[in-house]
Amino acid sequence: MNSTGRWLLVVGVAAALVAAPIVVRVLPASGSDVTAAALGERIAASSSVPWSGEVRTRGTLQVPDTDSFGGVVDLLGESKTLRVWWRDATHWRVDDTRQTGESDLVRDGTSLTRWVFESGTATITPYATVRLPDTSDVLPSRLAARLLGGATTDELSRLPSRRVAGRSAAGLRLTPADPASTIDRADVWADEESGLPLRVEVYGKGDVLPVVTSALTDVDLDRPSADVTTFEAPATATVRRRDVIDVAAGANAFAPFELPDAVAGLERTGDEDELGAVGVYGRGPTALIVIPLRRGLAGQVRDQLSTVASARGGDAGTALEVGPLSVLLTEGGRRSRGTFLLAGTVTPETLAQASTELAQKVTSR
Amino acid sequence: MIRLELTSMLRRPRTWVTIAMLNALPLVVAILLAVTDLGPRPGTGPPFLSAVLTDGTLFPLAALGIVLPLFLPVAVAVIAGDAIAGEAQAGTLRYLLISPVGRTRLLVAKLASTIAFVLLAVLVVAVAAYVEGRVLLGSADPSGSVTSVSGSTLSQAEMIQRTVVALGYVTVMMLGVAAIALFFSTVTESGVSAALGTVAILIGSTVLLGLDAADVLQPYLPTRYWLAFVDLFRDPIRWDGVLRGLASQGAYLVVFLGAAWANFTTKDINT
Numbered sequence: 001m002n003s004t005g006r007w008l009l010v011v012g013v014a015a016a017l018v019a020a021p022i023v024v025r026v027l028p029a030s031g032s033d034v035t036a037a038a039l040g041e042r043i044a045a046s047s048s049v050p051w052s053g054e055v056r057t058r059g060t061l062q063v064p065d066t067d068s069f070g071g072v073v074d075l076l077g078e079s080k081t082l083r084v085w086w087r088d089a090t091h092w093r094v095d096d097t098r099q100t101g102e103s104d105l106v107r108d109g110t111s112l113t114r115w116v117f118e119s120g121t122a123t124i125t126p127y128a129t130v131r132l133p134d135t136s137d138v139l140p141s142r143l144a145a146r147l148l149g150g151a152t153t154d155e156l157s158r159l160p161s162r163r164v165a166g167r168s169a170a171g172l173r174l175t176p177a178d179p180a181s182t183i184d185r186a187d188v189w190a191d192e193e194s195g196l197p198l199r200v201e202v203y204g205k206g207d208v209l210p211v212v213t214s215a216l217t218d219v220d221l222d223r224p225s226a227d228v229t230t231f232e233a234p235a236t237a238t239v240r241r242r243d244v245i246d247v248a249a250g251a252n253a254f255a256p257f258e259l260p261d262a263v264a265g266l267e268r269t270g271d272e273d274e275l276g277a278v279g280v281y282g283r284g285p286t287a288l289i290v291i292p293l294r295r296g297l298a299g300q301v302r303d304q305l306s307t308v309a310s311a312r313g314g315d316a317g318t319a320l321e322v323g324p325l326s327v328l329l330t331e332g333g334r335r336s337r338g339t340f341l342l343a344g345t346v347t348p349e350t351l352a353q354a355s356t357e358l359a360q361k362v363t364s365r
Numbered sequence: 366m367i368r369l370e371l372t373s374m375l376r377r378p379r380t381w382v383t384i385a386m387l388n389a390l391p392l393v394v395a396i397l398l399a400v401t402d403l404g405p406r407p408g409t410g411p412p413f414l415s416a417v418l419t420d421g422t423l424f425p426l427a428a429l430g431i432v433l434p435l436f437l438p439v440a441v442a443v444i445a446g447d448a449i450a451g452e453a454q455a456g457t458l459r460y461l462l463i464s465p466v467g468r469t470r471l472l473v474a475k476l477a478s479t480i481a482f483v484l485l486a487v488l489v490v491a492v493a494a495y496v497e498g499r500v501l502l503g504s505a506d507p508s509g510s511v512t513s514v515s516g517s518t519l520s521q522a523e524m525i526q527r528t529v530v531a532l533g534y535v536t537v538m539m540l541g542v543a544a545i546a547l548f549f550s551t552v553t554e555s556g557v558s559a560a561l562g563t564v565a566i567l568i569g570s571t572v573l574l575g576l577d578a579a580d581v582l583q584p585y586l587p588t589r590y591w592l593a594f595v596d597l598f599r600d601p602i603r604w605d606g607v608l609r610g611l612a613s614q615g616a617y618l619v620v621f622l623g624a625a626w627a628n629f630t631t632k633d634i635n636t
Contacts, residue, residue: 002631003627003631006626006627006630006631007624007627009623009627010620010623010624010626010627013619013620013623014620014623017616017619017620018585021584054605058577079577083599083603095515095599097596097599097603099412099592099595100405100409100410100411100412100413100414100415100595101412101413101415101416101514101595102514102515102599104515104516115515115516117416117512117514117515117516118404118405118406118415118416119415120416120419120512122516218605228601231516232517233516234510234512234516234517234518235510235518236419236420236512237512237516
């Protein structure tokens, strides 16, 4: 073989090696003629589908960091690779893997264990639905369920199918009709057979790229074994038991406030037996959360917000917008009923109105 | 031919000086950790480094995490980059090829010698780090069991098995570096230039890995799966990254060794 022949052989092998993964990725998805409404129902019904796999999430929002809300900042502003075992809604495990270790969430019925390898700590708390978002909330299945919750037929339309995690996935677009929403659209691709959401992209108004993307890169629809979703702390671990998961769950349980049933035209949502001093209002992507803050924590958040150039003070408090996320920290003066942190994918005007109504309607308990 | 190259590699003082230098940084880190008891925060620093504060027997893995991103590949680039270019620079390549040795065999022998160096370096780093970890950082559990990355308990036997696989994996991760450096070594007559060219590719790969915009390129980058040996210590083991890493290095080996072969076997040798 002469020199040219040898180089052609090398180039041919290199081209084949580069092309092989691309060919697998661009295999066409099978077409799906299911209607948008039917696909929405199929996705809603998939909450009982067991699965395991790997999820990649990417958030592009640069939210100011604070100690108490650091987990939310990471979710919205960083990329994560999550390993997931999902037996059912109350038995699952989500591992946030890093090259340096991992942080795991293991829900076993009514308790939740957080394991952090680097510090060797296992923190066990009762599970609470009213809490700050964690890694389990950005899984495509949970994210899609939250976004599509309460969606009307008019807000849904079909998208072409695509391959996600090697499976054919039917596309669904949610375009919020509520003018209070700062979300332009949410695109969901769900497995055609099971309805399990495999990929979710959320776009703010005017955004070309999604502000949050969550997609399975590998999925198995067999039910994971029970031992993989059970955590037994190793002998060397530091085990801590806490009454509440985070500041939001703590405020919900212990803060002395009764919140109104609706603010800024948004209805309060949540389980009756978990309604406390933290309020979640709205439906789908038009939603806001109201969290009462202790004085020390409120001061810390206010100091942090004051370092952000785009934060501004006003009658309602300190306001900040990060992409489609609006944040408002009320003043909490001596005559007010307390300091509240309001945050959500709603317009700043909606948050200001909610703040005004809160000041009038909040009662002590 | 391979035996000759291996013997030559083991007799060179440069080999042992390089291995000694590879061990210097983990030793400094172990001393600093022992003195300050201050580990990196979760998500920062080399893998396993924060965990060695409570279990020094994990220090071999932390030491691999310390040398793998830069020091080990630079050492491999220097050794493999000098393999052919060094002979040409010293004027010995022509005489080497006068003896009844095929050029392809010479290339394979040089690669085998480089891989043997990597294996030797990785073993020495691991053994030295184990001793340093036990002496300076202590052992958490007298039974020898170790906590996995996922919080389960690994028996001593499981830990040894996984560590052996990890050492092998790290060695394989250097195959791509060795092949790239060997290719450059056939292109230039300067071993330093071949090493620098290889290091430039590795730095470029590392920069692109940190860039979200380069997402589509990342599966092809040579450094992409180097630290996937950490996945061997999760529970269950995450094989996906490990297997992709092996496939990736296999591809780099085939392409760049092929390129080295295509270039070297038809090249005019004047020195």
